[in-house]
Amino acid sequence: MSRIEIVGLTQQFKDHRAVDNIDLTIEDGDFVVLLGPSGCGKTTLLRMIAGLLDPTSGQILIDGQDVTHLPAKKRNLAMVFQSYALYPHLSVEKNLAFPLNVLKVSKEEKRERVLGAARALGLESLLHRKPRELSGGQRQRVAVGRALVREPSAYLMDEPLSNLDAKLRTNTRQELSELHDRLSATFVYVTHDQVEAMTMATKIVILNGGRIEQIGTPEQVYDAPASIFVAGFVGSPPMNLLEGSLSTRDGHVQATALGSTSRLWPGTCPEHKVTIGFRAEHLRLEEAETGAVRIDGVIHQIENLGGEQVAYIKVGDHTVVAKCGREVTLERGERFTAGVRAANVHLFDQATGRRMEWVEEPAPALADAL
Ligand SMILES: Nc1ncnc2c1ncn2[C@@H]1O[C@H](COP(=O)(O)OP(=O)(O)O)[C@@H](O)[C@H]1O
Numbered sequence: 001m002s003r004i005e006i007v008g009l010t011q012q013f014k015d016h017r018a019v020d021n022i023d024l025t026i027e028d029g030d031f032v033v034l035l036g037p038s039g040c041g042k043t044t045l046l047r048m049i050a051g052l053l054d055p056t057s058g059q060i061l062i063d064g065q066d067v068t069h070l071p072a073k074k075r076n077l078a079m080v081f082q083s084y085a086l087y088p089h090l091s092v093e094k095n096l097a098f099p100l101n102v103l104k105v106s107k108e109e110k111r112e113r114v115l116g117a118a119r120a121l122g123l124e125s126l127l128h129r130k131p132r133e134l135s136g137g138q139r140q141r142v143a144v145g146r147a148l149v150r151e152p153s154a155y156l157m158d159e160p161l162s163n164l165d166a167k168l169r170t171n172t173r174q175e176l177s178e179l180h181d182r183l184s185a186t187f188v189y190v191t192h193d194q195v196e197a198m199t200m201a202t203k204i205v206i207l208n209g210g211r212i213e214q215i216g217t218p219e220q221v222y223d224a225p226a227s228i229f230v231a232g233f234v235g236s237p238p239m240n241l242l243e244g245s246l247s248t249r250d251g252h253v254q255a256t257a258l259g260s261t262s263r264l265w266p267g268t269c270p271e272h273k274v275t276i277g278f279r280a281e282h283l284r285l286e287e288a289e290t291g292a293v294r295i296d297g298v299i300h301q302i303e304n305l306g307g308e309q310v311a312y313i314k315v316g317d318h319t320v321v322a323k324c325g326r327e328v329t330l331e332r333g334e335r336f337t338a339g340v341r342a343a344n345v346h347l348f349d350q351a352t353g354r355r356m357e358w359v360e361e362p363a364p365a366l367a368d369a370l
């Protein structure tokens, strides 16, 4: 059981601010993924939560108790790292039991907790093996098991799957999700891999340059990215982003990009520089005539992904990416005309990089920026 509250947390390394004034509440039972590119401050933030790094300023509360300056061992949190340093000369059972040696736990309880963790992670038949006799995935499970035996109030994990091969990563992702469901514990998980974030998180926190860009469910982050950064970071292929402008004509808001103008919604708005975003799967052939944004270009490259295909369309100097089913016949060098429905068009203020929302009430207007 653990609710973690972070208030104004900052880490200043000499002239570099790795974590910049972060406010974040992690509810009991959340699976929070801290997601962002390398160097954005994920590990630094996690280490401060763990008590391995003293914050420059700000506060950390666990279940209401201020733990900001409490040493790691007094926080009852378990940390699982990318490199799962198991003791090579000890069996799986002894590796699992190791963290209990420093706690005052009876022999019977120790045995019980080790078996409980082994059962939870499917390691029962491997208890007598040495780490070198295990696969990478099994070793990673032992590392998680070592956190489990301590029965911590929350699990902190820093890129625990990044040393595993692709197939194993997929399996272990599922195992971690199941484990989270079973334990109903709080997980704080660091990764730069958006697929891990999308598949496991109940809440994703997207970090950029030590600051939070967006907090949301995987759906919110994908369907309504709060900034150009998030739009470009989440999703594969990333969202198409075109520089353009908004203006009003004949009672409609219109967008101009790539030299052509398209009608978005009824309403008015002052002239404004925007970035127009749409996902590859929302660029559809059947919207070529009717779409709010229309694309007319030449197919430059096609990638076959098995179940679907991704086409790179040259429109002037720009490349736009489309994703469609394999039943659609695409040929390199052929013309490609398609469109995006207004509901699937995202607008971002070019000056601030933030999302602009179209609101109907009381009068149609763009919230935020305008
Ligand atoms: N001990 C340190 N001293 C100075 N700079 C550091 C230290 N640890 C991390 N940094 C810097 O802080 C930034 C964030 O690092 P980190 O939290 O490790 O990023 P991430 O885990 O997101 O890749 C990076 O620019 C990194 O170089």
Ligand SMILES: [Mg+2]
Residues within 6 Å of the ligand: 042, 043, 044
């Ligand atoms: Mg890191």
